[in-house]
Amino acid sequence: MTMPLHTDVLIVGAGPAGMALRLALQRLGIAALQVDKHAAGLNTSRAAVIHARTLEVLEPLGVVPALLAHGLKVQDFRIRQDSDVLLHIGFAAIPSTYPFALLCPQNRTEAILQAQLDAAGLAVTRPARLAFAAQGVDGITATLALPDGGSQSVQARWVVGCDGARSAVRDLAGIAFEGGDYSETFVLADVRMDGPSRDEVSLYFSVHGLMVVAPLPEDDGGSTDRYRVVATVAAAAELPVLAEVQALVDERSPGARVRELLWSSSFHLQHRIAAEVHRGRYLLCGDAAHVHSPAGGQGMNIGIQDAVELAAPLALALREGDLAGIVAWARHRHEVAREVVRMTDGLTRMATVSSGVGRAVRDAVLGVVGHSEFLRQKVAVRLAELEE
Structure with missing residues (x-):
């Protein structure tokens, strides 16, 4: 196994967020080493919805045509109880080139991102597990555990954790996972x-x-x-x-x-959020930074958005030493995560109201939303993740 001993960016994790970040950095001419603890991509469908905002941020990476070809466009979201429709939200009028939710199993999404990495000659080093990391003045020294029992030391100017809810990067950075x-x-x-x-x-x-x-x-x-x-x-x-x-x-x-x-x-x-998504030379994206209920299909989407939106400020920090963009990115993505956790947690708790009075109040609120075109559109924009 051959790996560089020095890299601008070490990306830990090769799920959708990690691959999207690698592709976005490559467009900006930034070198990165990407590692993943799994020997191959996980062949399960898991996340299945790609929202409009995610398709928009993926456009420059060249993967949207393949996603559209392999996905199913759906324009309606309904909240139901038995045969009754409590609320209908339509995506046809949302302010996006992609006025729909795209149903595409995560293994297909990952395969499309991987094909784009392959086409660009960007290899993922796997299996390689982040075993240790120590931050210095100018970067981070990381130790990767290799499958033959050996290890490899890597000097990285930045380390980005795209390694899921049990993030080794988050733990090694000493960042709390609150919730x-x-x-x-x-x-x-x-x-x-x-x-x-x-x-x-x-x-x-x-x-x-x-x-x-x-x-x-x-x-x-x-x-x-x-x-x-x-x-x-x-x-x-x-x-x-x-x-x-x-x-x-x-x-x-x-x-x-x-x-x-x-x-x-x-x-x-x-339902947890990392206390910080930027600490020193450590950065967190995706499930390493936030996990929540699958209600609304938000998780993979905001993880990809975390990653793609990080590329430009990270490139600026590498080239000019200007951290203002990373600080702004961290503040914005942290607030996005908080709002998504609030929304998905609220949907989950609304769904399980057990008292008759509670259900009546819930249904009345949904009825008010359902009778207001303005409120329905506002919910559609929120679900599509177009609300900034």
């Missing part, structure tokens, strides 16, 4: 299903918990019956089986039939 845990377990499943609309993403409210149902693009065989299901439960098996997923659908969206389980997982989720 709490949801008591519920989240079930995530990709299924073949009869019943739900292919033209909308639906968020179901239920006394049992929330459930999101989103259509997925056609597979290689042209099938148009694939959906993503995300639901909160009190407890779940590590790999939920078809019967468990069907039971969730039955109690929250009666009438839909799950015919095949393609992939499933369950996980406990947190």
